[in-house]
Amino acid sequence: MNKNQFGNAVVGQSGGPTSAINATLAGVIKGAFESDKIEKIYGMRNGIEGFLEERLADLTEQFGDAAGNLDTEKLDMLVHTPAAALGSCRRKLPDPHTETAFYENLIELFKKYNIRYFFYIGGNDSMDTVAKISEYLKTCDYEMYAIGVPKTIDNDLTATDHTPGFGSAAKFIATTMQEIVRDCAVYTVPAVTIVEIMGRDAGWLTASAALADRIAGCGPDYVYLPEVPFSIENFFADIRAAMKKKPNIVIAVSEGIRFADGRYVGEGTQSGSVDAFGHKYLGGTGAALEMAVKEEFGCKVRSVELNLPQRCAAHCASLTDLEESVSTGLTAVNKAVSGISGSMISIVRAEGAEYSVSFEAKSLSDIANKVRSVPRHYINESGNDVTAECIDYILPLIQGEPVLQYKNGLPVHFVIR
């Protein structure tokens, strides 16, 4: 074992925040405290961007108690705090083969803080960052172990069964869908409610809206994912069929649904409109469909965009997701100190009826810049609902409710100084 392996660690968060990204951070911090190879763990403020400016938080100090041991109460608070507690960034690193000056500077900074372990929590772009740094490390004599830790509510990373953050978003969406459907059912007048759900390219989040129907018998009448070309004629026919059975129709649509010619359904809404101040209005998919249905059916129509709460409603997180997120972060540290580098931690689901997972390190080259869509057999033939197989896949991920700490009526979050 190389003596250099004893040193400091640094962890960063990157890309869009989720309800569970701090649980992953908590796992990394826990792993660092437990490892005898890591002296100190730093947090990068605003990801790699902040690291380059040497904006670092001393997490060993902030999460240590008087005796220098991990303060588990603080760590637990962090687990339940939404959005990246270290701040985030969207910075694409240059090519390590040609832009060597950039990486030389980076290595100097690693040396300055004696960073021997590098953890980066994020989505596709973040895995690209880890891959590039790992690539450069091969060409220089600085010994450091770099591991990517996945997160994204979109669940669109390859080489992992699912991504930390998705389960909590799915649970919030299913919970909210059940509530919205109950709300919309109180009147007897015909009405259509269109709920727009995040997911530009992959329909995983929209698919999870269907859980409300399968679990509670109170969910959307139809779900439309971006994986299937959208036809307005079929959409109208679906609504017409549903209206024969009951007055209140609720529909879940992905923000990313597209016509057969590739145009986004929400695209056209982005021009022509002028508001009170004379400005153009940029609408979305739900808004576009709201207008279309209003004109076709002449009934009451409403669109609801679930928006930011999908990725930050930590008060409605999935316990399974939070626990797996912590484990993913913890595994990253364990793998790194055992000498693994240039990998991403992947969640592997065991075969069989009982849900169980393990955490493995996988090559980054399998992952970076690829998108995992909802497979066609997870969507029904008509393209307006998901199949039982899809439900079976998502269901275990939303199980369990975390016990939150409240103060004065609001959840308590942990703020990293």
Add this chain to the structure above:
Amino acid sequence: MNKNQFGNAVVGQSGGPTSAINATLAGVIKGAFESDKIEKIYGMRNGIEGFLEERLADLTEQFGDAAGNLDTEKLDMLVHTPAAALGSCRRKLPDPHTETAFYENLIELFKKYNIRYFFYIGGNDSMDTVAKISEYLKTCDYEMYAIGVPKTIDNDLTATDHTPGFGSAAKFIATTMQEIVRDCAVYTVPAVTIVEIMGRDAGWLTASAALADRIAGCGPDYVYLPEVPFSIENFFADIRAAMKKKPNIVIAVSEGIRFADGRYVGEGTQSGSVDAFGHKYLGGTGAALEMAVKEEFGCKVRSVELNLPQRCAAHCASLTDLEESVSTGLTAVNKAVSGISGSMISIVRAEGAEYSVSFEAKSLSDIANKVRSVPRHYINESGNDVTAECIDYILPLIQGEPVLQYKNGLPVHFVIR
């Protein structure tokens, strides 16, 4: 005591649903089971509209166990179910002085089911319904006791300290604001996020967004209520001032904010725009401000409409609100069987630092068709925030978290057959 006082009761729900309106219904059901003057309690399906069509649910049967006692487990499930479990309607009753045929028919129906106690849960219009029926009862020889039970997330009813339903909506808004502000704080690029909150005429819900700042130090930078005329110049100046301190600005606006000339800020957004299907788009207040800020500042701007979850997010209800809602319903029954009629149950807050309330019957004439706005001294001088007095008023109403029953990862609701 008149022998006629022994008989059946009927309860209905009317107007927009809330997260707590079923808790009030649960209180009425509990009161009916406990009273020796009430034999059977019926539920009107879709309020008075369904009653006229004799669409009734036998709640004594549905909430009774094998021995005919109240099944408290079912009742508890109902307390945590959002939206009107009996269905709702928006039906304004005719003038009882002139349209006597309508009321004669109504009385015949009461007689048919031997209804001696009439409970109607709702907002302003529902209190109007109770007032009219009470008025007509004075002119005929049918003995029945009619009580209105308030609910509205808007908190705009007079003659009550606050309305059941408001506390849960306020808690959801404050909880979500804290989460959104954390989410928006992760990047360093200048960005403005505008959160549109319900409340066409009264700003109580928007005011509660400020709780996130006062309780958790993580709330909107400004809140704009409909009680103060909106100035786009002052709004821009406010944003400019905030941007000098930090890059991420989050603003809470009421959907009902108006310019000094009375025009709604969201009004103009409702014309001119055409979407992918060639239809006009109807935008809102948040959308209008999003465009205005984008043009003025050229930075990233986003608008988020909290929309339906404000009134149906039962998974994030206030325990205080639910308990008070049950008590309001229970009090309604106790007052009615003691001979009170033509009244609304009011929540009275005791003087003093310690929060405590009592429930009283108040004359409906004080209430119907009046709106209670946020008083000017609850809003700061600049009209862009609320005062400490306003926070002190709302804070007790969001306290406590209900223990929900979950099944398969989703909250369990009670469905009335």
